[in-house]
Amino acid sequence: MIPSLSGSAIWAFTGAKAALWVLVLTRLTGLLAAFPMLGSEQMPLQVRAALAAMLATVILPVVPVPPTIPTGLPELVGLMTSELAIGLLLGTVVAWILEAVAFAGMLMDTQMGFSFVQFVDPTTSQSASISGSLMTQIAALLVFITGLHHQMILALVDSYRVAPLGQGMPLQAMGLIALLGQLLAKGFQLAFPVLAVLFLLDMILGISGKFMPQLQLLQLSFPLKIALGMVILGLVLRELGPWLVPLLESAPRVALKLLGG
Structure with a gap:
């Protein structure tokens, strides 16, 4: 063996660096797994693995080194679990914003009568509404147009200041519940114009049917609601971009706040 590599101190240093790289890779894997599009099954697994390994190698030099790095397997697995949870939380904040858009589309389709025409979304392998799928795809494009994927990687680097390695996951549970409520309200706000106009149409058709019983309301309401909707x-x-961009820009800050930052 080469004399410079035979010392135990060299191997201990190398093992600590390898363990640190694995922990950084684990947190980054959680972010990429929950992030829209990047964690989709449509992206090949080899590409996702290569992207995570490359980013972990780039981020590693700026990650604060903890005082002690576990070398035993049980301690390392426990620490990897908390690191994965932190990464998943960072990516889930963005995914929930897109889910709010999908929720708005589902409400619109229910009111317009499109809820009977659902299909399997190839990106999620789940049933999706027509309007929800359309708006979700536009929202996913806005994620990359606004550079949110870069901002979330920077937020992941900043998360080591808020949640250092080896200190677990400091989750703000009440903040998470409040975020869910806000996103549901935002989804309803996005769908409100369609819901309000079609509700008024239902009222007008109901009053018309009261005074003109000969009207075939069932046959008349479907094409009117679809056309107006x-x-x-x-x-x-047209207003989806201006409405959605502030939410996307606040995602890194909100994610760090949920970690106590």
Whole structure:
């Protein structure tokens, strides 16, 4: 063996660096797994693994080194679990914003009558509404257009200041519950124009049917609600970008706040 590599101190240093790289890779894997599009099954596993390994190698030099790095397998597995949970939380904040958009689309489709025409979304392998799938795809494009994927990687680096290695996951449970409520309210806010206009249409048709019983309301309401709903949906799509960009820009700050930052 080469004399410079035979010392136990060299091997201990190398093992500590390898363990640190694995921990950084674990937190980064959680972020990429929950992040929209990047964690999708449509992206090949080899590409996702290579991207995570490359980013972990780039981030490693700026990660604060903890006083002690566990070398035993049980301690390392426990620490990897908390690191994975932190990464998942960072990526889930962005995923929940897109879920709020999908929730708004589901409400719109229910009111327009499109809830009967659901299909399997190839990106999630789950049933999706037409309007929800359309708006979710636009929202996913806005994620990359606004550079949010870069900001979330920077937020992951900053998360080592808020949640250092080896100190577990300092989750703010009440903040997480409040975030869920806010996103549900935002989803309802996005769907409100369609819901309000179609509710008024239902009232008008109900009053008309009261005074003109000969009207075939069932046959008349479906094409009217679909046509009017599509017009309002087109107007909503025009304002989707300005409505969504502030939410996406606040995602890194909100994610760090949930960790106590």
